[in-house]
Amino acid sequence: MKLRMFGRMLAITFLTVAFLAIGSRETSLGQPPGQVKDAKAVQIPQVVVKQKAAREVTEEQFDRRVFQQDGTPKAARQRLESLLVLQIDELERACLLTPAQKQKLQLSGRGDIKRFFDRYEDAKEQFLQPNRQITQEMVRLANPLYITLQTGLFNNGSLFHKSISLTLTAEQLIQHKDIIQKRMQSRHQANIELLVTSFEQAMPLPDLQRQKFITFLTHELKPARQTGSYDYHYLWWQLSQMPVERVKPLFDELQWKVLNHFFLQYSGMGAILRQAGYLVNEADAEDEKHVR
């Protein structure tokens, strides 16, 4: 059934949906109508036209792949600069920064933005080399940049993040840590509720069982090390990796069957989560399963 085929492709993750949508646009945008007409006029064999069109992945298309959320590099830069301003503004409100501290943080954040755009320029240059394997190169070069944007530029490992610990006083750092912890916790709890609600779309639960499930997840799932676009997926992934005997007692047979259907969708996301910084190394992945 067409519906099923499309649905299957489109629903694994929203990310995939977005990628497919971009891909579909690329197909139509990569071959302007006039070009096809001209090709017919000079009677270029159809096969050649198709091959040519397939390889015409332009710089613009590379940008669309990387900057899916913002549309263009310019819009992405504006958004990143706004995020930096907001983060410094928050620190200023909470920690009463001195002008010098503020300046240092601004510089480091701008450094992160510059570093990202340098990576982007390098990747695009590589991508535009002749004789490239278009599709593979698109994925290899553009996806890490896309994931970085989705995850955030100012997280762990960024110049901005390092600068905070080097610039703030001990007292300010305590205040900052408190803010971050509370934020992470509130997002974590929101994602838990979203996970349960999304499961209930497929398998409604009686109220008491829902409450038990939420309590279980609150106790068992670890908050993400950093927050970003994959927080929700990370929770599903964690749940899918838990020993069966920990989770199954919460559900009856039919509910368990539906839950396992969700697990099939999310259990293979480890590589993406690793790339996005949610998982650091194999030992961490093992910890995910055993520490809880």
Next chain:
Amino acid sequence: MDRSSKLSIWAAALGLATLGVVHLPVLDFAALASPDDEHDDPAVDQYMQELAPLFQRLYRTELHCMRLVCQPTKTQFEKIAADSQPALKAATRAFALSMLADRRDHMNAPSEPSNPNALVSDGIAKALQITLSPQQAQKYRTDLNQRAQARKHAVIVNLVAKADRLLFLSEEQRRKLAKILEVHWDESMNQTRLLFSGIPVFPRMPDAEINSLLTDVQKSVWRRIPKDTTFGGNDLGIGMLDELEIDDEVWPEVRPSQTAVQPSTKPMVKDTGISKAGPKR
């Protein structure tokens, strides 16, 4: 875009799970869509055919939940299932009509349905009044209301989290924003599809109240964020669940011999996040 693509994108976009509301304008469609109506448009029939298995799945899982809540006997359960079939058909038709209207004239189409579960559960709630005691029927209604409340809470805290990602709200701002959304709750906010997306778009929000919470810097960012957005799609979960078959209910007298299943100490599917083939996209 052909009809299948439209259907799929409509329904599967963010079919990562997706959810249901409890009362929506789509109920207006249900009122209009009598199952006995002659279908004067073959396109409606085609949509209905494609939607039927999906609604059947919702119907079965909803009946299962009803069984857990109301504890009917097998006979009662089967009668409720039979009595709610017309409502199931009406719900499917309502959905088909609204999807068709959307396809034909997206800009002027009535509010799109986003909560198929509500249509199905509403039909079951009505059907079980005939068969079960008023107390049992009330139990189910109460449970549906609790589900609606849980969902509303989930949407609110996730809208706050989404705003927080963009505005870096303080703890107090988050708390106040949640309160504002609670007080100014509108069904148009109940688009959980938006919550799965990293894209900074929001449903219609009470901006005047929200702006009063924000700093100037936050206001300038908030002003630029698209709102009053209908993201399209619905909560059928096509794609995510399209291969999921819901088994018939098992009753004690017909249950096969209960073989003890030894619990595994291993997860169902191991994934360390290491892929020899590289990142999966």
